[in-house]
Amino acid sequence: MNKKKKKIKITPIESGTVIDHVKSGHAMKVLKIIGVMDKQMNSIVSIAMNVNSSYGKKDIVKVENMELESDELDKISLISPRATVNIIRDFEVIKKHQVKLPEKVKGIVKCINNTCITNQNEPIESEFDVVGEDPVTLKCVYCEREMKGEEISENVI
Amino acid sequence: MVSKFDKKHVVSIKDFTREEINEILDIAKDMKEIAIGNKIDNSLNGKILGTLFFEPSTRTRLSFESAMKRLGGTCIGFARPGTSSVKKGETLADTIQVIASYVDIIVLRHPQEGAARLAAKFSEKPILNAGDGAGQHPTQTLLDLFTIKEEKGEIKNKKIGIAGDLKYGRTVHSLTHALSMYECDLTFIAPNALQIPDEIIKDIDRLGINYKKVENIKDVLSELDVLYMTRIQRERFPSEDEYLEVAETYNVKKNMLDNVNENLIIMHPLPRVDEISADVDETKHARYFQQAANGVPIRMALLKLLTEGYDE
Ligand SMILES: [Zn+2]
Numbered sequence: 001m002n003k004k005k006k007k008i009k010i011t012p013i014e015s016g017t018v019i020d021h022v023k024s025g026h027a028m029k030v031l032k033i034i035g036v037m038d039k040q041m042n043s044i045v046s047i048a049m050n051v052n053s054s055y056g057k058k059d060i061v062k063v064e065n066m067e068l069e070s071d072e073l074d075k076i077s078l079i080s081p082r083a084t085v086n087i088i089r090d091f092e093v094i095k096k097h098q099v100k101l102p103e104k105v106k107g108i109v110k111c112i113n114n115t116c117i118t119n120q121n122e123p124i125e126s127e128f129d130v131v132g133e134d135p136v137t138l139k140c141v142y143c144e145r146e147m148k149g150e151e152i153s154e155n156v157i
Numbered sequence: 158m159v160s161k162f163d164k165k166h167v168v169s170i171k172d173f174t175r176e177e178i179n180e181i182l183d184i185a186k187d188m189k190e191i192a193i194g195n196k197i198d199n200s201l202n203g204k205i206l207g208t209l210f211f212e213p214s215t216r217t218r219l220s221f222e223s224a225m226k227r228l229g230g231t232c233i234g235f236a237r238p239g240t241s242s243v244k245k246g247e248t249l250a251d252t253i254q255v256i257a258s259y260v261d262i263i264v265l266r267h268p269q270e271g272a273a274r275l276a277a278k279f280s281e282k283p284i285l286n287a288g289d290g291a292g293q294h295p296t297q298t299l300l301d302l303f304t305i306k307e308e309k310g311e312i313k314n315k316k317i318g319i320a321g322d323l324k325y326g327r328t329v330h331s332l333t334h335a336l337s338m339y340e341c342d343l344t345f346i347a348p349n350a351l352q353i354p355d356e357i358i359k360d361i362d363r364l365g366i367n368y369k370k371v372e373n374i375k376d377v378l379s380e381l382d383v384l385y386m387t388r389i390q391r392e393r394f395p396s397e398d399e400y401l402e403v404a405e406t407y408n409v410k411k412n413m414l415d416n417v418n419e420n421l422i423i424m425h426p427l428p429r430v431d432e433i434s435a436d437v438d439e440t441k442h443a444r445y446f447q448q449a450a451n452g453v454p455i456r457m458a459l460l461k462l463l464t465e466g467y468d469e
Contacts, residue, residue, distance in 0.1 A: 115290050117271035122248050124275060142271025143292055144169070146356060 015089045016043065016064040019073065023080040024050050027059035029156050030083070033075050033108060034061075034068060055082070070097045075108055077101045078136055079153040101130050105138060109147075110155045116143040126157075162462050166277040166284040169293040170331045175338045178302065181458050185303050188454035188461075191227055199229030204464055207260035208234030209252070210287075211267040216427075216449070217287050217296075221264045224456035233260065250279045257282040262464050265289070283463035285456075291327050297426060298331040300455040302339075304448040305383055308422050312339040320346035320374055321387030321407060321432060323353040328426050329387055330357055337361045343368040344377050348403050351393065373406060379416050384409070384442075386425045386432045404431055411436040424448050 022030050027047040036045055044064040050057045067087050076083045077099040087095040107125040111118050118126045118140065128138035128147075135149040147155065162180050164172060173181075190196040206225040210218055213236055222232045249272060257263060257280040265276050266287040273286035273293065288294040305312050317336055323329050323345050333353065336343060343366060345353045352370055361368060371377055378384065389407055394400035408431050409423065425433055425445040437443050 113270060115269050117249070117267075117269045117275045117289075120249075120269060121246075122275060123250050124278070140271065142274045143290075144171075145270070 011046075012091055013062050013064050013088055014091055016062065016066050016087075017068045017073075018086040018088060018093075019061040019063075019076065020058070020084045020086060021053070021055070021080070021082050022059040022061060022076070023082070023153075024057035024059055026079050026153060027061050029079050029153060030059070030061050030076050032156055033079070034063075034073060036063065070099075071102075073097075074099050074102050075105070078105065078109065078138075079156065081133075081136060101133055101136065103130055104128065105130060108157060109138065109152055110157050111140045111143060111145060112147045112151050112155055113140065113143050113145040116140060116145065118142050165463070166273075166280075166286075167295050167459055167463065168273045168277055168284065168286045170295040170298045170335050171293075173295075178299070178335070178338070181299060181455070181462065182303050182306055184458035184461060185299075185451070185454040186307070188227075188457040192224070192450075192453040192457060194227070198227070201225065201228035201230035201460060201464060204230040204261040205259070206230055206232045206234075206460065207256050207263045208232055208236075209256065209263060209265050209267075210234065210236050211238050211249075211265075211272075213237045214266050214288060217266065217452075218264075220449075220452040221285075221287065221456050224453050224460055227453070228457055228460060230261075230460070234264075249275060253279045253284075254281075262460065285459060285463065291325070293331060294327060295331065296452065296456055296459065297328055298335050299459075300448065300451045301328075301332055301385070301424065301426070302335055303455050304424060304444060304451050305422075307451070308444060308447075309382060309420075312336070312341065314340055314342065315382045316342045316344070316380055317383045317385060318344040318346050318374070318377055318381045319353075319385045319387070322351045322389045322393060323347040323387075324351045325390075325393065326387050329353070329385075332385065333357055333361065337364045337366045340364075340366065342366075344381065345370045346372070346374050346377065348372060348406075351389065351403075374409065375413060378413060378421075379418065381418060381421055384421060384423045386423065386429070388428075388430060388432060407432055408434060409437055410434045411440060414440060414442060417442070 027049050043066045046062045048060040073085050083099045085097040086093045105128045111126050127141040131137050131139045137146055137148040139146045162177050191198045208218055225232050253276045262283045264285045264287050265273050267289045270290040270292035272289040277284045286293055286295055319329055391400050421442050422444040423442045427445055427449055
């Protein structure tokens with residue numbers, strides 16, 4: 001009954017992008033948002049989930065040998081407002097960036113309103129105005145329905 | 158008169174400033190005599206209005222057609238999707254682009270929220286939203302405002318009670334937004350389960366509007382300048398008994414009007430069910446039929462503004 005708690009060791013990367021302080025359980029969604037799935041990158045992507053930190057549990061996403069654009073990564077703020085983006089070269093953090101909410105969101109999230117025209121088979125992307133920060137609140141440009149917090153992360157396309 | 162109106166489409170009342178709304182109401186006033194055939198105006202002669210009704214709404218459609226014809230224009234369109242290409246699965250975006258090339262202006266009614274915003278994106282001709290699902294129905298709100306202005310001289314600072322299903326009623330949400338722009342004093346009259354949603358309260362709080370929520374019409378009737386009744390739908394209630402209890406309270410009868418403000422007007426977007434008894438029709442307070450009639454001059458004003466600009 002005297003098991004020692006195993007510490008999770010996060011291997012540092014030599015160069016690339018580390019997205020830290022991702023809300024725990026949301027790493028896969030972050031991958032979706034930054035488009036890792038579609039981009040067919042050759043980079044090694046690794047994730048760590050439920051890592052202990054001073055703010056409680058968090059997820060970490062590492063993309064090796066790629067420095068991701070920070071405004072592209074700002075979209076992560078929709079599901080994880082406290083995430084930070086670290087650009088690594090030679091094992092050193094050369095740039096640290098706190099994600100910030102964009103004013104508008106196109107695509108990425110599906111409108112929660114089933115009868116919204118964006119959920120029919122129309123040739124348009126979903127589009128939202130960001131109308132609140134805490135909790136993050138999006139307002140559909142088409143049907144004007146608002147969605148916040150978990151509603152947003154559950155509807156990441 | 159220099160027009161301040163520079164909108165290409167009419168999608169949501171929220172797109173408009175108070176100045177723009179005032180201009181629409183002023184032009185509608187000029188249209189009143191034409192709307193009833195006392196004056197002739199053929200300024201839209203040769204123009205074609207496309208009426209695309211993806212769900213039926215006979216009154217709204219006829220009111221638009223009447224408005225267009227009173228201005229010398231003509232109409233083509235459909236009253237329900239029926240046999241049109243819509244059934245064959247064509248997107249709204251495609252339908253709109255094709256029809257926009259046949260007409261000068263389009264009136265759209267559609268069961269899905271946001272349809273008019275989408276149409277405006279794809280149409281090279283002006284889109285007039287005649288209701289999109291539970292979304293917006295801006296010409297209803299404009300005719301409501303026009304009615305209050307015509308009857309009261311002005312809208313600003315009036316004491317307005319809005320009664321009925323305030324939770325789901327789209328008419329109510331758009332109207333509340335518009336009345337807040339005119340700094341009206343608002344009373345929301347509804348059973349607790351159907352009270353006005355918090356998001357809307359947040360909006361009017363931000364504008365510093367005076368408002369209160371009550372459950373019983375009788376408690377506030379004597380304070381009001383305008384009582385705006387709306388329908389309470391049976392389907393919203395868990396049981397028939399609960400519905401009947403509420404329906405009883407939300408039925409305005411002639412004998413409730415003894416102590417009201419002499420100039421109180423009672424409005425309703427129609428059709429009514431039990432919200433206003435027929436015996437109210439003969440009182441000096443009833444304005445719902447006038448309100449429905451006002452749909453024509455309002456729609457004339459919009460057709461004029463969107464097709465030719467307006468100058469006198
Ligand atoms: Zn929507």
